[in-house]
Every structure is written in structure tokens, then in C-alpha cells.
């Protein structure tokens with residue numbers, strides 16, 4: 001079994017990124033599962049670090065027990081949404097106990113703009129490199145919401161094929177970097 005921890009960078013009840021992650025889940029190869037992190041966390045402060053919130057500890061445990069981490073994030077003002085950066089900050093602490101250290105990781109994102117979260121993911125990659133994840137370089141997954149789905153609400157055939165190949169590449173990357 002291969003477990004992938006998924007951080008969806010949105011708390012919106014109608015998040016197009018959560019919807020995408022859930023549809024992506026249906027395309028996972030056999031034996032691979034998604035487990036979602038909870039990003040509804042207090043704001044990080046070193047003042048509360050000595051007394052970790054339960055949800056932040058649960059995210060650390062999720063990352064540590066997973067074989068890889070997938071970030072599916074919107075772009076906010078050409079960068080990473082605060083809720084995602086906050087969740088990453090929590091899981092990177094306390095100093096010396098960075099849960100992302102050495103973890104195979106990949107990024108993806110859906111936007112209502114044609115740029116498809118390029119800037120958000122670029123900033124995210126900067127953070128993930130610093131945190132010493134083993135980051136997948138290609139393929140990149142910058143997605144425009146309007147181009148993703150057909151009239152039936154499911155992935156268009158060519159999109160589905162591309163997403164299946166992304167997942168297969170990411171799983172191979174996880175296997176190669178365990």
C-alpha cells in the first residue's frame with residue numbers, strides 16, 4: 001500500500017481544488033490512497049509551540065506515516081494561501097522535527113484564471129525545497145477550472161489521460177525515493 005497525504009490549500013466549502021483532489025482520487029492506481037490533512041488550524045506562533053494543537057500534531061503524524069505528500073492549492077494574490085502556509089509551518093516545527101524532511105512531494109492547483117496557479121505553486125516549491133522534500137519536477141499540473149471538465153462534470157478524456165500519467169509518475173517518484 002502507498003499512502004499519499006493531501007494538503008488542499010482552501011477552507012472553502014465549495015473549493016474547486018478540493019473537488020479536483022477528490023476526482024483525482026478516483027484515478028489513483030490500485031493500492032494507492034489519499035488521506036487528507038486538516039488545514040483548519042490556529043495561526044502558528046512560537047508562543048503556542050510548546051503546546052501543539054491536536055490537529056497540528058495529527059497533520060505531523062499524517063505526513064510522517066505517509067509515503068508522499070501532494071499539495072493541491074489555489075493561488076491567492078499570486079502566491080500561497082495563508083491557510084496552506086500556516087499548515088506547512090506547523091508541520092515543519094518544532095525546530096529539528098520537520099515532518100516533511102526527505103518526503104517525496106508534488107504540487108498541483110486549479111484556478112479560475114488561465115494561468116492555473118503557476119505563481120502559487122512556484123512559491124510553494126520554494127518552501128518545499130527549503131523543507132528538504134524530494135520534489136517532483138515534471139509533469140507540472142497547472143489547471144484552469146473551465147478547461148478541466150466535460151458537460152457531464154467529469155474530466156475530459158485528454159485531461160484524464162494526462163492526470164493518470166501524472167499520478168503514475170508521482171507514484172514511481174515515491175517508490176524511487178522511499
Ligand SMILES: Cc1cc2nc3c(=O)[nH]c(=O)nc-3n(C[C@H](O)[C@H](O)[C@H](O)COP(=O)(O)O)c2cc1C
Nearest residue numbers: 010012014015016017074075076077078111112113
Ligand atoms: C483572496 C483571493 C485571492 C485570489 N488571487 C488569485 C490569484 O492570484 N490568481 C488566481 O488565479 N486566482 C486568484 N483568486 C481566485 C481563485 O482562483 C478562486 O477563488 C478559486 O476558486 C480558489 O480556489 P478554491 O475554490 O479551491 O478555494 C483569488 C481568490 C481569493 C479569494
